[in-house]
Amino acid sequence: MRGYKIFAGSASGEFAKEVCQYLDVPLAKADVKRFSDGEISIQISESVRGRDVFIIQSTGAPSNDNLMELLIMTDALRRSSASSITAVIPYFGYARQDRKAAPRVPISAKLVANLYQTAGIDRLVTIDLHAGQIQGFFDIPVDNLYGSIIFQQYVESKNLSNPIIASPDIGGVARARYFAEKLGLEMVIVDKRREKANEAEVMNIIGDVEGRDVIMIDDMVDTAGTMVKGAAALKAHGATSVMACATHAVLSGKAYDNLDKGVLDELVVSNSLASKPHPHIKVLTVAPLFGEVIRRVYHNESVNSLFA
Numbered sequence: 001m002r003g004y005k006i007f008a009g010s011a012s013g014e015f016a017k018e019v020c021q022y023l024d025v026p027l028a029k030a031d032v033k034r035f036s037d038g039e040i041s042i043q044i045s046e047s048v049r050g051r052d053v054f055i056i057q058s059t060g061a062p063s064n065d066n067l068m069e070l071l072i073m074t075d076a077l078r079r080s081s082a083s084s085i086t087a088v089i090p091y092f093g094y095a096r097q098d099r100k101a102a103p104r105v106p107i108s109a110k111l112v113a114n115l116y117q118t119a120g121i122d123r124l125v126t127i128d129l130h131a132g133q134i135q136g137f138f139d140i141p142v143d144n145l146y147g148s149i150i151f152q153q154y155v156e157s158k159n160l161s162n163p164i165i166a167s168p169d170i171g172g173v174a175r176a177r178y179f180a181e182k183l184g185l186e187m188v189i190v191d192k193r194r195e196k197a198n199e200a201e202v203m204n205i206i207g208d209v210e211g212r213d214v215i216m217i218d219d220m221v222d223t224a225g226t227m228v229k230g231a232a233a234l235k236a237h238g239a240t241s242v243m244a245c246a247t248h249a250v251l252s253g254k255a256y257d258n259l260d261k262g263v264l265d266e267l268v269v270s271n272s273l274a275s276k277p278h279p280h281i282k283v284l285t286v287a288p289l290f291g292e293v294i295r296r297v298y299h300n301e302s303v304n305s306l307f308a
Helices: 013-023 063-078 108-119 132-137 148-158 170-183 225-236 255-261 287-298
Strands: 004-008 030-034 040-044 052-056 084-089 123-127 142-145 163-167 187-196 199-206 213-221 241-249 266-270 281-284
Touching: 004 013, 004 287, 013 052, 013 287, 030 063, 040 063, 052 063, 052 287, 063 084, 063 108, 084 287, 108 132, 123 287, 132 142, 142 287, 148 170, 148 213, 148 241, 148 266, 148 281, 163 170, 170 187, 170 213, 187 225, 199 225, 213 225, 225 241, 225 255
Parallel strands: 004 052, 052 084, 084 123, 123 142, 163 187, 163 213, 213 241, 241 266, 266 281
Antiparallel strands: 030 040, 187 199
16 A cells, blocks of 8 residues: 555644544644734644555635635645545535625635645545535535434433433434434424624523423534523423534633523534633543544545445
8 A cells, every 4th residue: 555644734733633543643843823914824843745644634714814724735735745634524614605695796615625735635534514405515425424423422321310302403404303303302492582792692492391301403503592592492392401512612702791691501513623621521532533544545435334
């Protein structure tokens, strides 16, 4: 085999170290600098000629800087004669802009897909895309992993007396249903109306949560407004406790303040994005999952069988 190397962008350094520890390989070296005007400068510090290369970089805040860093590193590796380049993007920035929701607006997720392919990325690995159909924006293979695999084990370990799954909105029903089927549980839906971006107003609960331990499932938590208002509505309808599981801890704006003031008992997230410690937040690592996927991709083994 040609051998492979793993590089890390500045947004995912610690995450990449965990992946490399799982795979028992060293993290390859790249010198990432910024000019005084903010431009990014990257130099690959070791030979990659003929190697299969994996770049680990989440494109969360600052999204534009992290995105450009990934593109520039890809260009540097392509010009250094890497055999193949796989972008491992635990959090795929701009995924929420996946359609024309209003006249004269961009489909930014498609634009980002074009940028990745133009830069020279041959394959992309991510987890819990905001919308699975984003895979169709690419003409290269895309592995969209399921974060539910780690939440399933954690929820089962809680030994909740009367659990039930909830979708925090209509758009997340398919994700919540998949999780409910994996655990063999019933499901309810929090019906809400979003008046403007990053603000949510809960309207109704579709289903019965009286005396139940509710587990809300979502792909990301941004300002935590949806989660907190959803928890309040669920408890108002008789829920005993409310736990939320969200793969990506974006946690921007008033997120931590909302969590402090809300009635959500626990927020469980992955480390696809770095988050500050908080008494209500439990962080589960997905680094071993990504490490195993990298190993399987390199050896041309099935990825889907991990989630069967």
